[in-house]
Amino acid sequence: MSALLDVKGVTKRYGGLTANSDITFDVNQGEILGIIGPNGAGKSTLFDLITGFQALDAGQVVLDGHDITGLRPDKIASRGVARTFQKLKPFPDLTVTENVIVGALARTADMKLARDAALEALAFVDLLEKRNHFARELSTGQRKRLELARGLAMKPRIVLMDEVTGGVDQRTIPGLVDLVLELKRQGVTIVTIEHNMQVMMRICDRILALYAGRRIAFGKPDEVRQDPAVVDAYLGTTTHAA
Amino acid sequence: MASDRARMLEVARSERVWPRPPVWAIGVGVVGAAFLLAYPFLFKTPFSHHLMILILLYALMAQSWNVVAGLSGQISLGHAIFFGIGAYSSTVLFIKFGITPWIGLLVGMAISALAAVAIGVPTLRLRGHYFAIATLLIGSSVQIIVQRWDWVGAASGLYIPINRTAPWYYLQFHTSKVPYYYLALGAAALAYLAVWYIRRSRFGFRLQALRDEPDAAASLGIAVARHKVMAFMISAAMMSVAGTFYGQYVLVLDPERLLSADISIIVLLMTVLGGSGTLWGPALGAAILIPLSEYSRIWFGGTGRTIDLIVYGLLILAVCIWRPSGILSLFEERIRRRSGGTS
Numbered sequence: 358m359s360a361l362l363d364v365k366g367v368t369k370r371y372g373g374l375t376a377n378s379d380i381t382f383d384v385n386q387g388e389i390l391g392i393i394g395p396n397g398a399g400k401s402t403l404f405d406l407i408t409g410f411q412a413l414d415a416g417q418v419v420l421d422g423h424d425i426t427g428l429r430p431d432k433i434a435s436r437g438v439a440r441t442f443q444k445l446k447p448f449p450d451l452t453v454t455e456n457v458i459v460g461a462l463a464r465t466a467d468m469k470l471a472r473d474a475a476l477e478a479l480a481f482v483d484l485l486e487k488r489n490h491f492a493r494e495l496s497t498g499q500r501k502r503l504e505l506a507r508g509l510a511m512k513p514r515i516v517l518m519d520e521v522t523g524g525v526d527q528r529t530i531p532g533l534v535d536l537v538l539e540l541k542r543q544g545v546t547i548v549t550i551e552h553n554m555q556v557m558m559r560i561c562d563r564i565l566a567l568y569a570g571r572r573i574a575f576g577k578p579d580e581v582r583q584d585p586a587v588v589d590a591y592l593g594t595t596t597h598a599a
Numbered sequence: 600m601a602s603d604r605a606r607m608l609e610v611a612r613s614e615r616v617w618p619r620p621p622v623w624a625i626g627v628g629v630v631g632a633a634f635l636l637a638y639p640f641l642f643k644t645p646f647s648h649h650l651m652i653l654i655l656l657y658a659l660m661a662q663s664w665n666v667v668a669g670l671s672g673q674i675s676l677g678h679a680i681f682f683g684i685g686a687y688s689s690t691v692l693f694i695k696f697g698i699t700p701w702i703g704l705l706v707g708m709a710i711s712a713l714a715a716v717a718i719g720v721p722t723l724r725l726r727g728h729y730f731a732i733a734t735l736l737i738g739s740s741v742q743i744i745v746q747r748w749d750w751v752g753a754a755s756g757l758y759i760p761i762n763r764t765a766p767w768y769y770l771q772f773h774t775s776k777v778p779y780y781y782l783a784l785g786a787a788a789l790a791y792l793a794v795w796y797i798r799r800s801r802f803g804f805r806l807q808a809l810r811d812e813p814d815a816a817a818s819l820g821i822a823v824a825r826h827k828v829m830a831f832m833i834s835a836a837m838m839s840v841a842g843t844f845y846g847q848y849v850l851v852l853d854p855e856r857l858l859s860a861d862i863s864i865i866v867l868l869m870t871v872l873g874g875s876g877t878l879w880g881p882a883l884g885a886a887i888l889i890p891l892s893e894y895s896r897i898w899f900g901g902t903g904r905t906i907d908l909i910v911y912g913l914l915i916l917a918v919c920i921w922r923p924s925g926i927l928s929l930f931e932e933r934i935r936r937r938s939g940g941t942s
Contacts, residue, residue, distance in 0.1 A: 431821050450811060450876070471801075507815075
């Protein structure tokens with residue numbers, strides 16, 4: 358397996374605070390990579406740096422051999438990088454179908470083709486029956502699925518998902534997890550931020566653990582779970598991290 | 600479960616991309632179009648013609664503002680600039696070089712679009728209110744410059760010399776207002792057709808997306824700043840058309856009125872009142888506010904000028920309280936939300 362996404366020494370500072378400090382990891386084609394870490398660890402900032410929403414102070418982001426560091430967000434998206442936002446951003450005054458059409462239009466200018474691609478994405482996230490509702494009428498869980506469908510309608514090579522199961526009622530989580538696994542089966546590469554450790558340990562091929570803007574562990578779920586630095590960060594034991 | 604979903608997908612795919620408008624909406628459209636075409640023969644007084652010419656021109660101007668504000672979410676407070684460019688382009692070309700106003704119309708559109716690029720490129724990249732502030736200040740500056748620019752008549756403005764030889768070539772009609780009426784109707788109809796088309800195009804979808812959530816739009820591959828500038832260019836060119844026709848209609852260019860911030864504000868009021876972002880909202884706003892100001896001027900004489908502003912204020916207040924998305928949104932939602940989905 359070759360690395361689809363290569364993140365090298367990425368750093369972001371806000372004044373005296375370093376949100377991301379020299380973070381390096383790679384994402385292989387077709388894998389699910391999980392990013393964990395307590396609040397403020399720098400997970401969402403890392404997504405912003407990869408997708409061009411914030412300028413990085415140092416480091417490099419390489420997608421399939423091409424340097425995409427510092428490109429505008431729309432340029433990066435056009436190269437096949439889709440993302441969802443932790444703070445949801447549906448287009449409230451468009452219908453559910455219209456929301457997803459906006460994503461599908463990244464690949465075609467033909468309205469009929471875009472509409473059909475949008476319906477397929479909506480079927481995939483099981484939101485078809487809400488297709489003619491305005492996005493503002495949806496529940497949080499439905500909005501998350503809408504955002505995912507919108508990104509998937511671009512037919513991306515890699516999807517960055519920011520807390521897809523966060524803030525969603527417990528019953529809908531298994532459905533969302535199945536979606537992620539189904540995406541993987543279809544060959545989409547996935548990077549996901551989650552707080553739900555059980556879910557992460559189960560679905561991820563590898564896990565990147567962040568703490569206070571630094572990478573504290575990176576590897577197979579079992580290795581990361583037993584890593585003393587991770588245990589320390591999560592449970593606050595007196596073990597000293599390396 | 601999976602087959603249910605497949606069946607629902609088939610049903611959804613078989614639906615029309617654009618739902619057919621309800622019968623009552625088609626009826627309103629047909630009756631409205633027939634009324635507009637027959638209007639000069641139903642109402643024969645010069646005043647009734649004048650009133651409708653103004654409504655049509657302002658419906659065009661408000662639609663122009665709607666493209667940049669309603670579709671792309673940028674509040675322009677300087678749209679009088681493009682109104683002025685349209686009027687001055689055709690007039691100056693005619694007075695100085697004898698060029699037909701039809702060419703002037705196109706030149707005005709081109710200059711307006713270029714001016715929109717010059718204003719938009721530095722300001723539309725910024726988030727927040729910079730665009731509104733910039734257009735407001737540039738609008739005032741343009742007025743001050745034109746009022747001191749002798750070549751274009753400075754503060755006393757320009758008079759278009761009367762020429763009765765070839766009305767359609769010189770775009771001057773001295774025996775009847777009816778040609779002006781059909782010109783205004785044609786221009787407005789073209790503008791509404793263009794916006795109808797834009798709203799259904801990829802470009803229009805992208806504008807509506809970036810209007811509400813620029814970050815999400817960018818994450819879906821939309822070049823946000825470039826799309827805003829393009830919307831501003833289209834809007835400016837539309838406004839310029841209204842300027843040229845207005846200049847040819849009144850035959851006097853007074854920079855005090857043509858380039859006044861009042862024009863920029865009134866197109867905003869009309870659009871917000873009727874429904875910003877909708878297709879017919881700007882026309883509805885113009886159809887309400889123009890008669891209001893014309894009749895108040897008749898009923899109250901010179902003092903009526905302020906009465907209409909008081910009524911405007913009350914109307915806007917009422918819309919803000921009861922229907923912030925404008926009067927037309929009452930109907931538009933019913934049309935757009937198809938009955939196909941379960942609730």
